[in-house]
Amino acid sequence: MADKVILRIYRGEPHHQYFEEFEFTNTQNMNILSALMEIQKRPINREGKKTTPVAWECSCLEEVCGTCSMLINGRPRQGCSAIIDTIVKQTNSNVITLAPFTKFPLVKDLIVDRRSMFENLKKVKAWVPVEQMYAQSYGPPIDPVHQQAMYKASTCMTCGCCSEGCPQVNSHSTFMGPAPISQVKLFNLHPVGKTLKPQRLRVMMQEGGVSECGNAQNCHQVCPKKIPLTEAIADVGGQVSKQIFKELFSLPER
Amino acid sequence: MARQTVTVVGGGLAGLSATMKLAELGCKVNLVSVVPVKRSHSVCAQGGINSVSDMTGEDDSIELHAYDTIRGGDFLADQPPVYEMCYNAPYILKMLDHIGVPFNRTASGNLDRRRFGGTLYNRTAFCGASTGQQLLYGLDEQVRRAEAKGLVQKYENHEFMRVVQNQDGEACGIVMMDIYTLDLTVLKSDAVIFATGGNGIIFGKSTNSMHNTGAAAARLFVQSGALLANSEFIQVHPTAIPGKDKYRLMSESARGEGGRVWVWGNSAKRMKNPADGELITCGVTGEKWFFLEAFYPGYGNLVARDVASRAILAVTDAGLGVDGKDQVYLDVTHLEPKTQDKLEAILDIYQKYTGEDPRIVPMKIFPAVHYTMGGLYIDWPAYDAEDRLSRFRQMTNIKGVFAAGECEYQYHGANRLGANSLLSCIYGGLVAGAECERYMQSLGKDVLSGSDGAFEEAQAKELAFKQDLFSRGGEENVHLLHEELGKVMIDKVTVRRSNSGLDEALQKLYQIRERYKHIGLSDKGNYVNQTYIFANQFKYIIENAIAIAKAARCRDESRGAHAKEGFEDRDDENWLKTSIIRYQKDLDPHISYNSVDTRYFKPVKRDYTKAVKKKIQVENPPAYVPIVTSRDYGR
Numbered sequence: 043m044a045d046k047v048i049l050r051i052y053r054g055e056p057h058h059q060y061f062e063e064f065e066f067t068n069t070q071n072m073n074i075l076s077a078l079m080e081i082q083k084r085p086i087n088r089e090g091k092k093t094t095p096v097a098w099e100c101s102c103l104e105e106v107c108g109t110c111s112m113l114i115n116g117r118p119r120q121g122c123s124a125i126i127d128t129i130v131k132q133t134n135s136n137v138i139t140l141a142p143f144t145k146f147p148l149v150k151d152l153i154v155d156r157r158s159m160f161e162n163l164k165k166v167k168a169w170v171p172v173e174q175m176y177a178q179s180y181g182p183p184i185d186p187v188h189q190q191a192m193y194k195a196s197t198c199m200t201c202g203c204c205s206e207g208c209p210q211v212n213s214h215s216t217f218m219g220p221a222p223i224s225q226v227k228l229f230n231l232h233p234v235g236k237t238l239k240p241q242r243l244r245v246m247m248q249e250g251g252v253s254e255c256g257n258a259q260n261c262h263q264v265c266p267k268k269i270p271l272t273e274a275i276a277d278v279g280g281q282v283s284k285q286i287f288k289e290l291f292s293l294p295e296r
Numbered sequence: 297m298a299r300q301t302v303t304v305v306g307g308g309l310a311g312l313s314a315t316m317k318l319a320e321l322g323c324k325v326n327l328v329s330v331v332p333v334k335r336s337h338s339v340c341a342q343g344g345i346n347s348v349s350d351m352t353g354e355d356d357s358i359e360l361h362a363y364d365t366i367r368g369g370d371f372l373a374d375q376p377p378v379y380e381m382c383y384n385a386p387y388i389l390k391m392l393d394h395i396g397v398p399f400n401r402t403a404s405g406n407l408d409r410r411r412f413g414g415t416l417y418n419r420t421a422f423c424g425a426s427t428g429q430q431l432l433y434g435l436d437e438q439v440r441r442a443e444a445k446g447l448v449q450k451y452e453n454h455e456f457m458r459v460v461q462n463q464d465g466e467a468c469g470i471v472m473m474d475i476y477t478l479d480l481t482v483l484k485s486d487a488v489i490f491a492t493g494g495n496g497i498i499f500g501k502s503t504n505s506m507h508n509t510g511a512a513a514a515r516l517f518v519q520s521g522a523l524l525a526n527s528e529f530i531q532v533h534p535t536a537i538p539g540k541d542k543y544r545l546m547s548e549s550a551r552g553e554g555g556r557v558w559v560w561g562n563s564a565k566r567m568k569n570p571a572d573g574e575l576i577t578c579g580v581t582g583e584k585w586f587f588l589e590a591f592y593p594g595y596g597n598l599v600a601r602d603v604a605s606r607a608i609l610a611v612t613d614a615g616l617g618v619d620g621k622d623q624v625y626l627d628v629t630h631l632e633p634k635t636q637d638k639l640e641a642i643l644d645i646y647q648k649y650t651g652e653d654p655r656i657v658p659m660k661i662f663p664a665v666h667y668t669m670g671g672l673y674i675d676w677p678a679y680d681a682e683d684r685l686s687r688f689r690q691m692t693n694i695k696g697v698f699a700a701g702e703c704e705y706q707y708h709g710a711n712r713l714g715a716n717s718l719l720s721c722i723y724g725g726l727v728a729g730a731e732c733e734r735y736m737q738s739l740g741k742d743v744l745s746g747s748d749g750a751f752e753e754a755q756a757k758e759l760a761f762k763q764d765l766f767s768r769g770g771e772e773n774v775h776l777l778h779e780e781l782g783k784v785m786i787d788k789v790t791v792r793r794s795n796s797g798l799d800e801a802l803q804k805l806y807q808i809r810e811r812y813k814h815i816g817l818s819d820k821g822n823y824v825n826q827t828y829i830f831a832n833q834f835k836y837i838i839e840n841a842i843a844i845a846k847a848a849r850c851r852d853e854s855r856g857a858h859a860k861e862g863f864e865d866r867d868d869e870n871w872l873k874t875s876i877i878r879y880q881k882d883l884d885p886h887i888s889y890n891s892v893d894t895r896y897f898k899p900v901k902r903d904y905t906k907a908v909k910k911k912i913q914v915e916n917p918p919a920y921v922p923i924v925t926s927r928d929y930g931r
Contacts, residue, residue, distance in 0.1 A: 069540060071540065071650060072540050073540075073649070076539075076540040076541035079541060079775075082775055082827070083773065083775040083776055083779070084773075085818050085819075092818075094818065094819040094821060094827075095819055095826065095827055097824045097826055100506055101331055101337070101505045101506055102335075102340050102505045102506075103506065103539075103541055103542045103544070104340060104542075104544050104645055104649075105645065105648065106339045106340060106426055106429050107331075107335040107340075107505065108334070108335060109331065109335045122541075123648045125648075125649070125651065127651075149476055150476075150824040156332075157332075157452075160440070163437075163440060164444050167441075167444075168437060169395075169437035169438060169440060169441045170395050170396035170437070171441070172394050172395050172438070174927070175316065175317070175320055175391050175726075175925040176387070176391070176923065176925040176926045176927070177387070177391055177393075177394050177925070178390070180389070180390050180393050180406070180407065181390075181393040181394050182405075183401070183405025183406055184401055184405050185401070185405055186400070186401040186402070186403065186405070189398050189399070189400065189401045192396075192398040193398040193400075193424055193430070196398050196430055197426060197429070197641075199335075199339070200332075200334055232396050234394070234396070
């Protein structure tokens with residue numbers, strides 16, 4: 043176990059970002075966030091100067107909330123599940139670089155504004171259009187295999203790693219990224235959710251939709267929940283083609 | 297009349313349920329949350345949600361669910377709300393099924409159920425081992441749909457600071473703070489619903505999310521005179537993974553699916569059996585000692601949580617902890633791979649954070665602070681109360697302020713049963729939404745008339761406190777003070793309680809309150825200043841901690857999660873009552889007591905050593921139980 047570990051943090055506000063280094067003693071199973079907590083308690087940088095604590099966001103610390111996304115040695119991931127020992131061993135270096143995501147507007151230090159991801163969920167109508175809350179009986183039975191697929195897609199915590207890793211998501215493009223596309227697949231699978239399928243697919247046909255995927259397949263690599271994103275993109279791409287065909291020949295919705 | 301507006305503070309299961317309900321009733325909602333609502337703490341609930349099923353062939357019943365809940369809570373919960381909640385559970389499940397929550401299925405496609413602690417029945421529906429996340433997402437989707445329709449306006453990354461009341465004392469809005477810009481703004485509305493969750497962060501490390509400071513409810517307690525109830529009851533979950541930053545929950549479902557708790561036996565050691573006080577030998581040297589099964593043969597590894605936590609501490613106190621440390625084994629290595637798959641989410645968490653594969657090596661776990669049974673006092677008129685319709689369920693003692701979910705005290709008594717929290721959050725949220733709408737209809741006036749100057753005054757108070765904190769130039773660091781506070785709360789105010797220890801804890805808390813006056817902010821910036829935000833919360837965290845310790849000090853008995861040295865038994869004659877806590881400036885909080893409504897089930901001693909399934913009959917069941925998912929609830 044490396045005793046002394048150095049966090050090299052790219053911090054600051056828009057148009058004024060800089061690196062600051064912090065040194066701390068590593069203990070067993072310490073993760074990136076527990077190191078940031080130590081800095082918060084004693085905000086002194088490696089030069090021994092008092093500084094302001096680093097701003098970052100976290101919530102559950104168990105990788106189910108999606109809050110603590112950041113670049114750790116350049117890779118988009120959750121800070122809570124980034125175990126320092128493991129990183130030191132893998133990189134053979136006791137210097138770990140932290141930086142905020144680059145595909146979202148910077149707020150401060152490691153915090154970015156990911157509101158656009160929730161807006162995208164609105165655009166693709168990622169919901170089941172139930173008529174009312176009251177129901178006399180349960181919904182139709184669902185095959186367990188089918189349920190497993192839906193569950194997997196539904197574990198997406200809107201953390202933004204997939205968008206950060208995607209070369210097609212950038213300041214020159216309107217591509218909404220892989221996560222909402224996977225949600226389109228999910229809700230198109232649901233027996234009631236699929237009543238909105240044509241509407242969702244029309245959003246997918248537009249600018250920013252599924253055709254802007256460049257098939258780099260990074261999304262699947264970086265997804266902390268291992269959601270089959272590339273599979274979802276391929277599926278939705280197929281659904282879009284069928285939809286275009288249907289609309290071309292004015293076939294009835296099915 | 298113009299469309300009415302409600303401010304809902306908190307966007308977890310309870311807040312989203314209330315929002316959904318209000319939107320369905322045609323109200324507008326301001327939804328205020330310190331985190332994007334999809335990141336609320338409800339996502340951490342793993343195991344499942346309880347509701348009686350007629351598909352398991354076990355002859356389970358609403359009465360049994362209610363009885364298990366009440367008995368699990370050591371008879372401290374008022375029984376009418378619990379009964380109605382259990383009655384409504386299947387309807388809540390139906391709603392969740394319809395909105396697309398991906399519950400696990402049986403081979404024939406129906407909802408699968410597992411068994412949880414404190415019961416002998418399979419009544420817990422689940423989504424893998426991340427049920428809370430899936431339920432929250434289901435409700436989040438529906439609320440997003442209402443948002444797209446223009447019924448909901450979200451204020452995420454905003455923190456509740458203060459309730460604003462008109463001259464008649466009715467709530468008419470709040471002051472909130474943008475947690476990035478630190479700007480203070482007001483929101484005007486006809487009523488306010490609190491769904492702000494638990495307060496595990498008071499204890500430093502817990503299984504809670506980092507924003508579960510309890511500060512919002514504590515602000516209401518300190519600033520506005522809201523009453524708290526049963527604050528001394530803090531659930532310690534028996535199985536969590538100790539970590540430097542937090543204790544990560546290892547769900548009860550691990551035991552529900554067959555996981556066993558053990559330590560290596562030691563024939564030379566003897567200890568008191570916590571079930572009956574008899575001296576027993578601590579297993580056999582060189583063999584695994586499944587001590588929960590030995591102490592409680594009836595329920596085994598699935599005894600109620602408070603009982604399991606105390607048993608684990610008794611075993612580690614006897615020097616039997618794994619590697620001589622405060623930890624015991626939770627073993628799922630013997631389970632079929634198919635069963636292990638059902639636990640994938642939590643087994644992955646263990647592996648990710650410890651580097652060991654729990655499918656091959658038994659997990660090392662220890663109890664950790666988990667759930668706040670107590671909280672804001674709320675009214676809950678039973679169906680047969682003469683004034684049922686002139687009172688409002690889930691309303692705090694402040695007119696027009698409702699509370700639902702973990703921040704309020706109903707439903708769980710002295711100890712919560714596993715998989716009842718998701719149920720109580722959704723049920724309480726829906727009831728609060730429905731009752732809040734009825735309250736607004738009943739007002740027959742605009743609460744904003746008569747609020748002249750109230751908003752400006754409230755905002756000015758918050759601004760003054762902000763300036764006060766920024767101007768303090770002392771040496772104390774608020775994060776280090778928090779560390780000290782957490783330590784004293786863990787040492788003296790959780791599982792091991794004694795009157796002398798609680799007195800010491802209170803002294804220490806008063807010292808911390810004094811030292812807090814001399815903090816200095818390590819960041820004086822006016823943008824994304826997390827140190828300031830925490831320093832502001834900390835004032836209220838201290839007062840809440842004092843309320844917890846004081847209520848525990850006063851209760852001279854052992855009941856549920858509250859176990860006190862020297863008062864080892866439950867004392868129904870003197871203590872079958874709800875603690876009601878009122879803040880008093882510069883004095884100890886004032887504590888009084890309300891009687892408990894035990895109309896359905898007579899208190900009996902909890903006994904988990906025998907597994908006896910028996911029919912439970914309620915003698916005078918309510919003539920009518922309203923269905924909470926219906927538009928007509930409470931009408």
